[in-house]
Amino acid sequence: MLEKPPVIKSYRWHLGSIAWILHRITGLLLVFYLLLHIWVIHHITSGPEGFNKVMSVVQKPIFLLLEIGLLGTVLYHAFNGVRIMIVEFADNAAGAHKAIFGAVMAIAIFLFLVGGVPMFMHFLHAVSH
Amino acid sequence: MAEYTFRIFRYDPDKDETGRIQEYRFEPEPGWTVLDALNYIKWNLDGSLTYRRACRHGICGSCGMTINGKNGLACETQLKDLGTTVVTIEPLRGFPVIKDLVVDMEPFYDKLYAIKPYLITKTPPPTDKERLQSPEDRKKLDGKYECILCGCCTSSCPTYWADKNFLGPNALLKAARFLFDSRDEGFEDRVNAVDDKHGVWRCHTIFNCVEACPKELNPTQAIVDLRKLMLRGRL
Amino acid sequence: MSEYKGMFKVGECAKYYGTDDAKVIHEEPKGVDIHNVHLHDAVVVGAGLAGMFAALEIKKAGYDVACLTKVFPTRSHSGAAQGGIAAALANLEEDHIEWHFFDTVKGSDYLGDQDAIELMVKEAPRIIYEYEHMGVPFSRTPDGKIMQRYFGGHVKDFGRGKPVLRACMAADRTGHVLLHTLWEQCVKHQVRFYSEFFVLSLIVKDGKCIGVTAWDLINGGIHIFQAKAVVLATGGYGRCFSITTNSHANTADGLSLALRAGLPLEDMEFVQFHPTGLAGSGILLSEGARGEGGYLINDLGERFMKRYAPDKMELAPRDVVSRAEWSEIEAGRGIGGNQYVYLDLRHLGAEKIKERLPQVRELAMKFAGVDPIEEPVPIQPTAHYSMGGIPTDIRCRVLQDGKEKWLEGLWAAGECACVSVHGANRLGTNSLLDASVHGKRAGKDVVAYLSTNPVFEVLPEDAAEPAVKEIEWVLNSNGPERPSELRKILQENMYTLCGVFRDEQKLEKMYEIIKDLQKRYKNIHIEDKGTKFNTHLMEAIELGHLLEAAEVIVASALNRTESRGAHYRTDYPKRDDENWLKHTLAWRTEEGVKFDYKPVVITRFKPEERKY
């Protein structure tokens, strides 16, 4: 018997599995970010100068851009998480998971625009100075 | 019809170290299913091609395999619905391969045995009469009792690929089929297997199982229903 | 000896043997030393409804039983049955066991044995309740009882009344739920299954059946199963025909095993054809397609039923419609001159088709690639059910002479057996009942027999010889003939020459073809020489079984010079009670097929003309 047969073709992706893998990746990214974040913010205990020094590093334009990415990551993970919870707690919702995905993502995109566009302007502003 | 290329996974336990692909090219007839094509190969081109089949109309669950990267029944898959003339056929993923497209289903059945796949009753039934069950209660079994044990769902589940101890969508669906049967009194007997980190809690609602199920059942619904049942039991 | 000698060693038992509670396995075998020998009180061959019911019954009585099957139990063909299982429960309207009794007798064209039929219909309600208690998810009536539906041939008031709701159902998956539930109970009671074990021969010693030999498909290797009781429940033999509703696994194995053990077969000429099989494959489209108003159309675009049943048109009984279709085909009015006609549903409209015939639509689309809303569906008569089989008495004991002498230790039940409750023609929904009732009765009788404490006989030295020889012969075969080619010739000719219409000329020709194929069969070769999961080997052996069964079918059909039930001879179109109100018993011998007869048991209903 062949315990681990080689795979010829990767398994077909579809909405559910793509949503899951993105959820997993964004989750892990967020954990990574969280660790950094706590460490960075901890500098606030060292007083205004120290804190502002650190912050000026992490507020370079490139970081401002990354922060927009962070917002997207958070919004995706959060609202896909909401979808999972709706599927789990609402009655007979598993059949409608694709529609639910569409709905929560619409909200997520809306929020991303509301937050992301100003952040992008801020970034442009920072670059021009 | 046009000429088709069939790329088929081959593995002969007597000769091969590992699997390989063999290609067959021919022109199938209109209306043929993947199983018809396999039969054509076996009966005309290469008698050693090995796969399971029996009913050839989607009820026995023998012919589950991975067709162009998606699980399904060979006998139920129309070639023309594949949308391509290159057809890649592999054995069901996640199970050891015995030969060619035949996999060892024993791990799959083992999961089923774990949830005690039979009606458990403690009150004796009426003699020479049926137990009554309202149509509404019977309706709760719809979408659960139709399973043909083809294995397409469990074999498509990325969680099962990663964790071979995961009960998998099929066993959980079966558990739901009994736990939601108004006649069943086996909650206590089954719950340990279901309410386990390798049971109902391991699923990540990936929905591959739903996409794969040829009988259009929804194991994910069964799984989340079971979770709610466990949750209610604890509150 | 051959290069395959080495594999017949005493091997370790693989895990496929199921739960671990047999009393004795691998007891020091007596006489034979090169095989895996298993000892069980009883061995059941086949895990359809009949086989599993028998096994369960024996196991529940506390005996050690092994159930051997060449496909995993839930893959047996019983699962394909859709319509229902008959029992006069009277859950929705008045119904009586006597009515069911009469309908079955009439349906059988008076060839069914009435003592057996009476027993079966009486047992029917109890068996349904037992199924319900086991957990079968039957559909329910508004007051929670088992739901019943109409089915062809089941009527009120001794054939005089309107159709009656008698077929107990679980949507259109009745066979599926019965089969799965039975398997679940077997799991619960820890019946020991040997799945994917292909039974090769019966071991008969001094007029007593003492076991079987089987080939382990997965690992390769011959196993001897020694037992005090053997039950055959191997199902039908639809695969003798090219167009059939039957599974690829229904290859007459049990019948051939019986023939090889020198036993006769009963009433093999009676093969039921269903009028609406998908063309090319024979997959069953339900009666509903005609019931809802579908038209049958020939190449000229005519509704040809007007010629054959001007009143009932498409709603005439199965055999009438099958014959009408075949007449059109023989007259060259099949679609494009081919062997099929059209079932046209388009006039019903998309809505009605989707609502009332979703299953028919799904099957047509999935298996023929045709959407009945847009196109007519090509259909043809399809070999559906085998009325004949291994002769048994009403206790399911296999009769050596076909009449009364029991071959000790051997029982048969289900479609492979002939008790005979279906006579010349089976009523829809009666065969699931037959398989269940007689599976259970066989089990009960085995238990009664085992309680008399029979002993394990000493295995003869050559117990496995036929099996070893057969396997070695096929594995080493290097002739020019392809088994698949021979099978195709057999099946296609059986369908046209021994199908819906038969006559002497056709049958003679068919017999010649079979004789020729049997000769050519000796010169086959197989391409897979391995021992593990060798399906090419299995198909070759199955072909041997098909050839033997087909020979008996054709010879019996040639022999019966009348038309009765499913057996229609154009050269003898009338039923002939004077000469032929009797069962055929047929043996395969060196000199060809030998016949004997036995009278039909008539207790209550005297034969009358069968008119619907």
Added chain:
Amino acid sequence: MKEKRTSGGFYAWLFQRITGAILVVLLLLHFWVTHGLPKPEGVTYERIAPRLATPTWKVIDMLFLVCALYHGLNGVWMVVQDYVDSELWQGIIFFLLVTVGGILFFLGATTVIPFKPVA
């Protein structure tokens, strides 16, 4: 007495959902308040410190910290359970995760609780 249940997985699952739900609210709040959305401003000590000093925000931030740490690290633990077969490695990783969680909780708590802005 009911049979004993392994319970494995249930609480992890439940708390993952509860913390997830809390995080939705807190994260949005956090983004809006801290980053001044939808009119972003630079994050400076002067802007942050006064808020961080109020008791209400201390409570909110501590809740945030606990939820995010639990949810994130339990999430990693879920991933690990999927892909790591060996019990030993699972044990080692679990220990690491708990340690990391402890350190970060300490860092976070010592940031939030004693915080007094420097004028």
